[in-house]
Amino acid sequence: MKSEFLLQIKDLKASIDNKSIIKGLSLEVKPGEIHAIMGPNGSGKSTLANVLTGRDLVTVTDGSVTFEGRNLLDMSPEERAREGIFLSFQYPIEIPGVSMVNFMKTAINEQRKHRGLEPLSASEFLSQMREKKELVEIDSALTNRSVNEGFSGGEKKKNEIFQMAMLEPRLALLDETDSGLDIDALRIVANGVNKIRSADTSVIVITHYQRLLDYIIPDFVHVMFDGRIVKSAGPELALELEKRGYDWIRKEADIAEESWITDRKL
Amino acid sequence: MENDQDKVLNEVTTGEYKYGFVTDIETDVIPKGLSEDVVRLISAKKEEPEWMLEFRLKAFRHWLTMKMPAWANLKIPEINYQDIIFYAAPRQKPAPGSLSEVDPQLIKTFDKLGIPLEEQKRLTGVAVDAVMDSISVKTTFRETLAELGIIFCSFSEAVREHPSLVQKYLASVVPYTDNFFATLNSAVFSDGSFCYIPKGVRCPMELSTYFRINTSNTGQFERTLLIADEESYVSYLEGCTAPMRDENQLHAAVVEIVAERGAEVKYSTVQNWYPGDRDGKGGILNFVTKRGMCKGDDSKISWTQVETGSAITWKYPSCILRGNNSTGEFYSVAVTNNYQQADTGTKMIHIGKNTKSTIVSKGISAGFGQNSYRGLVKVLGKAEGARNFSQCDSLLLGDKCGAHTFPYIEVDNPSAIVEHEATTSRIGEDQIFYCNQRGISTEDAIGLIVNGYAREVINKLPMEFAVEAQKLLQISLEGSVG
Numbered sequence: 051m052k053s054e055f056l057l058q059i060k061d062l063k064a065s066i067d068n069k070s071i072i073k074g075l076s077l078e079v080k081p082g083e084i085h086a087i088m089g090p091n092g093s094g095k096s097t098l099a100n101v102l103t104g105r106d107l108v109t110v111t112d113g114s115v116t117f118e119g120r121n122l123l124d125m126s127p128e129e130r131a132r133e134g135i136f137l138s139f140q141y142p143i144e145i146p147g148v149s150m151v152n153f154m155k156t157a158i159n160e161q162r163k164h165r166g167l168e169p170l171s172a173s174e175f176l177s178q179m180r181e182k183k184e185l186v187e188i189d190s191a192l193t194n195r196s197v198n199e200g201f202s203g204g205e206k207k208k209n210e211i212f213q214m215a216m217l218e219p220r221l222a223l224l225d226e227t228d229s230g231l232d233i234d235a236l237r238i239v240a241n242g243v244n245k246i247r248s249a250d251t252s253v254i255v256i257t258h259y260q261r262l263l264d265y266i267i268p269d270f271v272h273v274m275f276d277g278r279i280v281k282s283a284g285p286e287l288a289l290e291l292e293k294r295g296y297d298w299i300r301k302e303a304d305i306a307e308e309s310w311i312t313d314r315k316l
Numbered sequence: 317m318e319n320d321q322d323k324v325l326n327e328v329t330t331g332e333y334k335y336g337f338v339t340d341i342e343t344d345v346i347p348k349g350l351s352e353d354v355v356r357l358i359s360a361k362k363e364e365p366e367w368m369l370e371f372r373l374k375a376f377r378h379w380l381t382m383k384m385p386a387w388a389n390l391k392i393p394e395i396n397y398q399d400i401i402f403y404a405a406p407r408q409k410p411a412p413g414s415l416s417e418v419d420p421q422l423i424k425t426f427d428k429l430g431i432p433l434e435e436q437k438r439l440t441g442v443a444v445d446a447v448m449d450s451i452s453v454k455t456t457f458r459e460t461l462a463e464l465g466i467i468f469c470s471f472s473e474a475v476r477e478h479p480s481l482v483q484k485y486l487a488s489v490v491p492y493t494d495n496f497f498a499t500l501n502s503a504v505f506s507d508g509s510f511c512y513i514p515k516g517v518r519c520p521m522e523l524s525t526y527f528r529i530n531t532s533n534t535g536q537f538e539r540t541l542l543i544a545d546e547e548s549y550v551s552y553l554e555g556c557t558a559p560m561r562d563e564n565q566l567h568a569a570v571v572e573i574v575a576e577r578g579a580e581v582k583y584s585t586v587q588n589w590y591p592g593d594r595d596g597k598g599g600i601l602n603f604v605t606k607r608g609m610c611k612g613d614d615s616k617i618s619w620t621q622v623e624t625g626s627a628i629t630w631k632y633p634s635c636i637l638r639g640n641n642s643t644g645e646f647y648s649v650a651v652t653n654n655y656q657q658a659d660t661g662t663k664m665i666h667i668g669k670n671t672k673s674t675i676v677s678k679g680i681s682a683g684f685g686q687n688s689y690r691g692l693v694k695v696l697g698k699a700e701g702a703r704n705f706s707q708c709d710s711l712l713l714g715d716k717c718g719a720h721t722f723p724y725i726e727v728d729n730p731s732a733i734v735e736h737e738a739t740t741s742r743i744g745e746d747q748i749f750y751c752n753q754r755g756i757s758t759e760d761a762i763g764l765i766v767n768g769y770a771r772e773v774i775n776k777l778p779m780e781f782a783v784e785a786q787k788l789l790q791i792s793l794e795g796s797v798g
């Protein structure tokens with residue numbers, strides 16, 4: 051039975067080292083939709099991305115997550131990736147000694163194997179590299195180096211989008227991909243996202259700033275506070291947040307002043 | 317994070333050792349123990365001339381005065397020399413002339429190890445000397461090589477057929493008094509390979525010796541002597557495996573290389589002796605003396621080693637750079653997983669003028685493995701213009717293993733330039749996760765990272781073996797996620 055949702059999160063609770071971080075979160079994403087998640091530092095946005103990608107430092111204590119109707123939480127991180135979940139990391143990792151070419155070839159062929167396809171030939175792979183490099187306007191000098199090694203902050207973010215373009219995910223999670231980007235890079239990254247987006251591909255954009263959402267127009271904007279989504283609306287919500295900050299939402303959502311203040315101090 | 321590291325570490329599983337089988341073959345075994353009589357018996361079994369026996373006896377008597385070296389960063393279990401069998405040989409006619417005379421069981425064994433002895437099934441461009449326990453089973457391609465005047469045969473045969481060459485060069489690089497294990501080897505060495513490349517000849521194929529320990533409680537003491545005459549070239553490869561057994565087995569080999577004027581020797585090792593089980597039980601104790609002499613001007617000796625096996629590795633392939641403008645190289649990857657220990661490195665002794673040496677050492681530790689690099693760069697007073705570059709890197713998987721470096725630098729000539737660089741890095745859980753998130757399994761991620769790290773060394777191996785070595789690296793680290 052195929053679900054109408056690509057991703058369905060129900061009452062999710064998750065903790066790190068027995069400290070509860072996600073405290074009852076629900077979210078439904080249909081194929082082709084773009085959702086933005088905003089919210090103050092430490093509210094649990096990256097933790098949510100970690101739960102979805104299967105990072106084992108986060109323990110799911112309650113709730114369910116399905117991807118195309120299947121239980122996502124049962125799958126290993128690599129299986130989720132091969133099924134089409136892609137995370138653009140808030141802090142991309144350097145892997146010295148592993149060339150981008152080798153890394154991407156392994157990743158793509160693992161995904162193809164998972165889908166019962168033959169590995170790409172060297173020439174097919176290289177032409178795909180070329181095409182996607184143009185798409186995200188990434189310099190060949192970068193893709194000839196080791197994975198993220200010595201890349202600048204902005205180059206790392208561009209490299210994440212390049213990988214996304216190569217892997218053509220069904221669900222892309224962009225965790226603050228806009229931070230650290232100059233104006234041109236921001237436009238390029240946004241263009242990259244818009245080009246891969248299709249009727250099938252859904253995107254969850256985690257961001258602090260409206261400016262990315264000028265380029266990638268979301269269908270929904272959600273505000274996360276202390277492990278919960280406390281408000282969801284259309285793209286106009288992001289503009290309002292930009293103007294008014296989070297304070298009014300906090301009040302509206304009736305979050306206990308005390309716990310909020312203590313959390314902030316931590 | 318802590319928890320996570322632990323959990324990941326606890327996932328350390330056996331990277332199954334693929335070569336742990338035993339061949340059931342009739343074997344000629346002498347009684348356990350070591351004495352002058354045993355030395356005589358070995359020599360008699362091999363029908364050796366008097367001078368060879370004399371050499372053995374000199375060495376044996378000297379060995380009795382020696383103590384096992386204690387300076388290595390190794391915990392070595394007590395070795396009872398009276399409990400070891402010093403000679404075991406698959407029963408067959410000595411030095412079989414054709415393959416049909418070789419026991420089919422032996423052919424099957426080497427086939428299973430991926431070393432076909434039938435020449436039509438050969439690896440392209442590789443001649444093999446296959447040694448099981450104490451004797452050489454078969455040397456392939458001898459006739460082809462003989463046409464060029466190249467001698468490639470078992471050591472025993474060289475003693476019979478080419479005594480003047482053996483007498484001229486034996487112990488000329490590693491004297492019988494050299495060290496505890498080399499002296500022991502000089503007394504009891506069983507077989508090994510002998511190779512002579514005549515003046516001006518480029519050996520057209522890789523020469524290779526494959527060592528296999530089969531019989532239990534036996535020590536393996538092979539001896540290899542490789543002579544490259546003026547302006548010649550040879551690339552030589554050595555591989556080794558042993559069955560899985562609960563008790564430790566001793567392996568004490570000696571390799572000597574002589575490079576005359578303008579000669580070049582590449583010596584590569586893929587060492588995959590049984591490493592013991594994941595609790596550190598059993599495994600080969602590997603005490604090896606390897607040394608090359610760049611005797612003539614403009615000669616070059618290059619050691620490449622990929623060391624993934626053995627419970628204990630004690631090994632320092634070295635170069636004595638006697639000729640002017642001679643070059644020594646040492647490229648090494650050493651893996652210690654589970655409870656393996658390695659103390660390995662090199663010695664570069666600069667004697668001639670404008671001598672150059674390069675050292676690239678890549679240690680990889682996982683599980684509870686302990687990996688030490690120990691290297692000496694010595695520049696003598698007359699070695700005007702000597703240069704050395706050393707790079708010693710350590711890679712750690714997990715936090716229960718250790719990496720250590722012991723570089724010794726002794727320079728007696730002010731014009732020498734000696735550079736040493738060292739790095740330590742760790743495969744982080746975050747790197748593994750990053751790969752996982754791109755669809756790459758943890759095993760493959762480690763393979764990618766480790767092979768990337770070791771690439772500089774692997775690239776020095778002959779093509780056919782580089783691929784093998786890459787796979788071996790990955791297998792030997794299977795399950796050891798950090």
Ligand SMILES: Nc1ncnc2c1ncn2[C@@H]1O[C@H](COP(=O)(O)OP(=O)(O)OP(=O)(O)O)[C@@H](O)[C@H]1O
Pocket residue numbers: 066067071089090091092093094095096097098107140317
């Ligand atoms: N590995 C960890 N160990 C302990 N606590 C963690 C860990 N990762 C996250 N946390 C805690 O979980 C909470 C949520 O963090 P998270 O990174 O999800 O926030 P975020 O919304 O992404 O914030 P930002 O906007 O700053 O990126 C924070 O209080 C953080 O300190």
Ligand SMILES: [Mg+2]
Pocket residue numbers: 095096097140225
């Ligand atoms: Mg975050």
